Amino acid sequence: MSGGFFEKLKAGLNRTTAALTNLFARPMDEASVEKLRELLIAGDFGVTTSEEAVQAAKNAWKNNAELRQAGPAEAAAQVIENVLVNCGEWNPPSQKPAVIMLLGINGAGKTTTAAKLVARWQKKGQRCILGACDTFRAAASEQLTSWAEKTGAEIVSGAAGADPAAIAFDAIKAGVARGADYIILDTAGRLHTKAHLLEELRKIVRVTDKALTGAPHEKWLVVDGSLGANSIEQAKVFHEAVQLTGIIVTKLDGSAKGGALVAIVRELGIPVRFIGLGETSEDLVPFDKKAYARSVVGLEV
Numbered sequence: 001m002s003g004g005f006f007e008k009l010k011a012g013l014n015r016t017t018a019a020l021t022n023l024f025a026r027p028m029d030e031a032s033v034e035k036l037r038e039l040l041i042a043g044d045f046g047v048t049t050s051e052e053a054v055q056a057a058k059n060a061w062k063n064n065a066e067l068r069q070a071g072p073a074e075a076a077a078q079v080i081e082n083v084l085v086n087c088g089e090w091n092p093p094s095q096k097p098a099v100i101m102l103l104g105i106n107g108a109g110k111t112t113t114a115a116k117l118v119a120r121w122q123k124k125g126q127r128c129i130l131g132a133c134d135t136f137r138a139a140a141s142e143q144l145t146s147w148a149e150k151t152g153a154e155i156v157s158g159a160a161g162a163d164p165a166a167i168a169f170d171a172i173k174a175g176v177a178r179g180a181d182y183i184i185l186d187t188a189g190r191l192h193t194k195a196h197l198l199e200e201l202r203k204i205v206r207v208t209d210k211a212l213t214g215a216p217h218e219k220w221l222v223v224d225g226s227l228g229a230n231s232i233e234q235a236k237v238f239h240e241a242v243q244l245t246g247i248i249v250t251k252l253d254g255s256a257k258g259g260a261l262v263a264i265v266r267e268l269g270i271p272v273r274f275i276g277l278g279e280t281s282e283d284l285v286p287f288d289k290k291a292y293a294r295s296v297v298g299l300e301v
């Protein structure tokens, strides 16, 4: 993550980071240890990771008399980074086109993320096709079309109420015919508690595989980073429905407590691939586990 983005992330995580920075500036006495536990739990890191980080910080304070200032914070950051072991920059499959399906609950940031991915790849000279598979919300296709115009990507869309799986099929066929590098399917926001909406996702996956064997190559859950612990349950249900291959956490520039992604990775083992740090098409960065783990506890990267 570049300097500017690191600053944005740090500012976004400020609720958790500021409290942890203050805490780590004090001796790790019993009261501080208790406070650390509280802050990590409140920051949505999950009980197991919080406990491991507390123990590591406590030990670092005891064992590291010379480096006491940085010791406990370094130790906590290392625990967090270790949980995120499989996260990091995504390597696209060698065969083209790569089909990427974005899914998640309403308002998570799917459409914006589709635009951000396209902006990123088009800039590198790679050809992208957007599939406007959200036919549920009237304005969805226009929203994506306007992003396609801004980013110079092509778009395949259908009438309101059309079958999203059929649009996915058409987008893939168009992508193959036009020699696209990436086909990004934006799907409608859906509640993970509605079985028929999950079935619709499964249908898109099945039809996508018919259009191009092996597709979709990636099924990325877009998660609103400010939702905290609620997002863990969502991720679980979506994962059961379609076997997610990655996560994109949005809105980490806002007022996210920031720990939920650690709890999701710990629970489901799905890698975080990118994070969203704003509303423009430039505000997406590959997830850097070290930068994240250090910034969340207030350390320099």
Ligand SMILES: Nc1nc2c(ncn2[C@@H]2O[C@H](COP(=O)(O)OP(=O)(O)OP(=O)(O)O)[C@@H](O)[C@H]2O)c(=O)[nH]1
Pocket (backbone or CB within 6 Å): 104, 105, 106, 107, 108, 109, 110, 111, 112, 113, 134, 137, 140, 187, 188, 189, 190, 222, 250, 251, 252, 253, 254, 275, 276, 277, 278, 279, 283
């Ligand atoms: N601050 C901030 N806002 C974001 C980010 N990503 C998305 N948003 C905003 O979140 C709102 C919802 O974004 P969309 O991309 O429309 O979300 P969606 O998941 O496609 O929503 P539905 O299609 O209605 O389910 C918009 O106002 C976006 O500008 C981000 O990383 N940071």
Ligand SMILES: [Mg+2]
Pocket (backbone or CB within 6 Å): 110, 111, 112, 134, 140, 186, 187, 188, 189
């Ligand atoms: Mg959308």
